[in-house]
Amino acid sequence: MTFSILARDPETGAFGGAAATGSLCVGGWVLRGDARVGLSASQGAAPSTLWGEDVLVLMRAGVDAATAVARVTQADAGRDWRQLAALGAAGQGAAFTGRSNTPEMGSRCFDGSVVSGNMLTGETVLDAMQAAIQPGPDPFAKRLLGALRAAERAGGDSRGLLSAALLVLHPTRAPLTLRIDHHRGDPIGALEELHGLATSGDYADWTAQVPTLAAPERFLD
Numbered sequence: 001m002t003f004s005i006l007a008r009d010p011e012t013g014a015f016g017g018a019a020a021t022g023s024l025c026v027g028g029w030v031l032r033g034d035a036r037v038g039l040s041a042s043q044g045a046a047p048s049t050l051w052g053e054d055v056l057v058l059m060r061a062g063v064d065a066a067t068a069v070a071r072v073t074q075a076d077a078g079r080d081w082r083q084l085a086a087l088g089a090a091g092q093g094a095a096f097t098g099r100s101n102t103p104e105m106g107s108r109c110f111d112g113s114v115v116s117g118n119m120l121t122g123e124t125v126l127d128a129m130q131a132a133i134q135p136g137p138d139p140f141a142k143r144l145l146g147a148l149r150a151a152e153r154a155g156g157d158s159r160g161l162l163s164a165a166l167l168v169l170h171p172t173r174a175p176l177t178l179r180i181d182h183h184r185g186d187p188i189g190a191l192e193e194l195h196g197l198a199t200s201g202d203y204a205d206w207t208a209q210v211p212t213l214a215a216p217e218r219f220l221d
Helices: 026-030 049-060 065-074 124-132 140-153 187-198 201-207
Strands: 002-008 015-021 031-034 038-043 083-088 093-097 106-110 113-117 163-169 176-180
Touching: 002 026, 002 038, 002 083, 002 124, 002 140, 015 026, 015 031, 015 038, 015 140, 026 031, 026 038, 026 163, 026 176, 031 049, 031 163, 038 049, 038 113, 049 065, 049 083, 065 083, 065 093, 083 113, 093 106, 093 113, 106 124, 113 124, 124 140, 140 163, 140 187, 163 187, 176 187, 187 201
Parallel strands: none
Antiparallel strands: 002 015, 002 113, 015 163, 031 038, 038 083, 083 093, 106 113, 163 176
């Protein structure tokens, strides 16, 4: 019921994830991250938010993404109805798709990124996300948003879209967690608008003064 992308920006060391679905609240259901170890996307017909958290716990303990995904998914008797992707600190990706999810479904790992989806109109949705995230002139977050838009144009979720979300974790910037939980018109467009507001003006000036991994004791000055 969802398509998602996880990626690492080799130029800045940032991690980013984006997702959209024909149901509500995709950000809260799907995307999880830790700027020190990576990202996860847990989705599917009966998604487990526990999967998204558990795979990050394993990666924090030094387990690589592929092993972490295997451990989490193999231990769950309901795995056939779920889908999980993970991206580790070095950009290594891994994914699992349970066979009882609704076609088209699948995942691809490539060049520091993972794309996944289920209930898609076709595998071209995955192709479109993969092409859109490739290095280019646009900033990292805009390429993630572009990947969502490209997926939608390629057919996206077979039911249409109701929600969209973006998560960017940067070593020298405040976390960016943006969610459109319900939008009957264009949730990706609403997310793009929210991203513009959150990265400009007074709000952006304020976020430039809060703690980050590189400056954990920073405060308002």
